[in-house]
Amino acid sequence: MYLKGDDQSPRQYPKVPLERRAYAFLLDFVTVWLTSSFFSGMSQVFVFLIAWFALRVVLVEKNQGQSLGRWAFDMRIIDLRYNFTPGLAALSKREAILGLCALLAMIGLNINLKNPLSLLILITPLLIDCGMALGDEQSFLAFHDRMAQTVIIQSRRGFSLDLRLKKLWYVAKRKLQRRK
Numbered sequence: 001m002y003l004k005g006d007d008q009s010p011r012q013y014p015k016v017p018l019e020r021r022a023y024a025f026l027l028d029f030v031t032v033w034l035t036s037s038f039f040s041g042m043s044q045v046f047v048f049l050i051a052w053f054a055l056r057v058v059l060v061e062k063n064q065g066q067s068l069g070r071w072a073f074d075m076r077i078i079d080l081r082y083n084f085t086p087g088l089a090a091l092s093k094r095e096a097i098l099g100l101c102a103l104l105a106m107i108g109l110n111i112n113l114k115n116p117l118s119l120l121i122l123i124t125p126l127l128i129d130c131g132m133a134l135g136d137e138q139s140f141l142a143f144h145d146r147m148a149q150t151v152i153i154q155s156r157r158g159f160s161l162d163l164r165l166k167k168l169w170y171v172a173k174r175k176l177q178r179r180k
Helices: 018-036 042-062 068-072 088-114 116-135 143-148 161-179
Strands: 075-079 150-154
Touching: 018 042, 018 068, 018 075, 018 088, 018 116, 018 161, 042 068, 042 088, 068 075, 075 088, 088 116, 088 143, 088 150, 116 143, 143 150
Parallel strands: none
Antiparallel strands: 075 150
């Protein structure tokens, strides 16, 4: 599956559930989308691409493999060849693929329901790219992960947003049950 250095022994990494990866991506996507939503037309596209590159490449390279979304959900990205945070070239390759799909999805969502066929067509590349992870039950690698030879792993460093929200949900649920 994964090779460590030059030896041919497989290396296993702690898997990240797909829903946590989706939440992290969604947090990054919404952050960049909201940032770019203050602009219109081609300037919105330009700001989206710059913000995406800053958040998903520059920040990740400087922040031990974590973007805002990955930090919030305790994940990090590593390079399969070196078992370390990928360099700018690998991150740029990975995020160029994913960023283009995210940009098309943003354009489709901006069109909204005025033209549902265009919305569906523009979101399809993102669904196909990330949908490849659904078919890979062993390692959950999406297309952009395969092309850049990267993997998302669990990390102890982060905010654990999903666990904190679950805890708040159960506390609120218990309080509501006590009132009845």
